[in-house]
Amino acid sequence: MSEVILHAEKIDKSFVGTHAIDHVTLDFYKGEIHALIGENGSGKSTFTSCLTGIYHKDSGTFTLLGKEVNAKNQVDGNYQGVAIIVQETGTLSGLTVAENIFLGKEDEFTKFNVKNTKAMNKKAQELLNSYGFDYIKATDIIDKYNFEDRKLIEIVKATYFKPQVLIVDETTTALGEKGRKELFKVMKDVKDDGRCVIFISHDLDEVLEQSDNVSVLRDGEYIDTVKSSDVTTDDLKKLMVGREMSGNYYRADYGEPISDEVVLRGEHLTVPGEIEDFSIELHKGEIIGIGGLSECGMHEVGKALFGASYDREGTVTTADGTQIKDIKTAIDHSIAYASKDRSTESLVINDTIQDNITLPSLEDIKRNHILHAKDERAFAEKYAKQMSTKMVGVHQFMSALSGGNKQKVVLARWIGKNSDIIILDSPTRGIDIRVKADIYQMMDKMRKSGKSIIMISEEISELLGMADRIIIMKDGRQNGEFLRHEGLKDTDLIAKMV
Structure with missing residues (x-):
């Protein structure tokens, strides 16, 4: 077994009237892509949001390489070694691509309270080019780009500084085939570098293809962790919903006449x-x-x-x-x-x-x-x-x-x-x-x-x-x-x- 890179101990989080995470304890390992699955509202995003500073946990501890992580916000989380690509839009309209990539880290390009915008744009373009996204221009206002391209920009933003733990929260749902290939390549690079990816997806085939281990949450509680190679999608469905569930969701009819209207x-x-x-x-x-x-x-x-x-x-x-x-x-x-x-x-x-x-x-x-x-x-x-x-x-x-x-x-x-x-x-x-x-x-x-x-x-x-x-x-x-x-x-x- 590889060395533990992140230990979550009895993480607890409630919103008004809802116990979103109920004392969840989990280990994540170096060189691992660890999938986190569950039904909508099971607590997956809440758990990772508590780690990255989007939410503040009520109790429990996250320990990264022996040091407690207690992020106040996402930028603080980045400095403590964790990053997230969120499910919804994670870029800000009205800013340039470069300003979005280095949001909260402008001090890297600031001297005597003067920001060197030219240097920031140059560095951002170098990063985009290195990821193969050279058609995206660092100086463009981000609103010029569609939802998928903005997700690719978020990938750069979340990974260029090599976080120890990268959370990918339902990002594949926003990406086409090309974008998914780019994301999976980044995830593999993080794994091969001895760091860790926490991968959240509802596509169970994708989960089994991309991950090493899968942990299941249900109604905010930890259910089980299984090796991806040892289970099927039907096994995962049963763990998620607590019972057997057929995968036949679709229409069974063929050849029905369509109205002329x-x-x-x-x-x-x-x-x-x-x-x-x-x-x-x-x-x-x-x-x-x-x-x-x-x-x-x-x-x-x-x-x-x-x-x-x-x-x-x-x-x-x-x-x-x-x-x-x-x-x-x-x-x-x-x-x-x-x-x-x-x-x-x-x-x-x-x-x-x-x-x-x-x-x-x-x-x-x-x-x-x-x-x-x-x-x-x-x-x-x-x-x-x-x-x-x-x-x-x-x-x-x-x-x-x-x-x-x-x-x-x-x-x-x-x-x-x-x-x-x-x-x-x-x-x-x-x-x-x-x-x-x-x-x-x-x-x-x-x-x-x-x-x-x-x-x-x-x-x-x-x-x-x-x-x-x-x-x-x-x-x-x-x-x-x-x-x-x-x-x-x-x-x-x-x-x-x-």
Whole structure:
């Protein structure tokens, strides 16, 4: 057995009404990739947030190479030898790439209270180049880059100073194939250097492929640690949920007729640098899957159809002839959209669960043009509970929820709105296996009731399992289309992606 690099002793953390971590004791070793898994709200992110200074633990100790770690914040955690790549956006808008990489460490480039910006930019560009990210420019404002590129910048930010322990918290859900390869390479480099990676992911196949050992948390408690080579994904599922669980979440039907009624039509949609001359027709009661590599343009399609792309060309038209040119018109005409980037585009993080769920439905909740607090609370509670959101109550702030529970709130909002057309971008990103099954069942129930869904996904199994029709994109254009049938294989889709 390798030498222990990090020892966690009886770590305890509570929020108001919730015991998030219950006296967890764990060892992590040098030269190890140690996966930490569990359902949404099991305490994974809370545990690592206590280590890195995002949260302050209530009791217990972290000991790194014989020295206690008691980080006051993330920068302090970095100086004590721990770093984290967070699940949601971890960069700050309005700053340059270089300023984000060296945020909190500007003193490295400051002399006599004067910051040497040129030296900082030069060092940042050297780091980006060394990681193979030379197309990212240190002097650019970070808002120029998409969600995935910003994650790559976070990788540089979290690892350039060689932390003893690197936490990767659901980062792969934000990355395409290229980005994942880069991240896994960095993780292997940390391991080979005799340091440690704590890897959090809901993709259990990925967990077994990348990790040496797996520890399981359930409801804030430590359950077990197993060798990755000794277990299967079904073994992990049982440890996570406490019982046997089937992996068959998807639709079992094939060859069901699709209505001729077109409910949404996008024609010649173009967004400079993202999509070009893309057209689509969505039928009543149909699930269309849109897939491809992360940079193919598929995520922009959802925004374009929802009226959220400000420089969009082409037209989006509903069945009654209404032109969708902005978000308000889309919502007023029963179109819903859940973005891949939930923290900045789908939720108001510094507001309550209640306000987030009720936001698009306030007019529907009113009685005699008056909004009653009791009705608003009852509405939010109904749909939060329907999505099994783990919370103290609907008055709780979004910022206190795990990533998966934030996603549940996004979906609860649009279920409550009862929209007829639902655009879901990466709907199961950061969602645990049990809730994935619930979401797929919900989608199937929606289509059977006549609702229409566009599901944008980087998960091929999800596309094959749920869609009536699959559109594959490449370089901003449609590059293939497949109808649902039992003989359709992942290799058929991949051939059109690359």
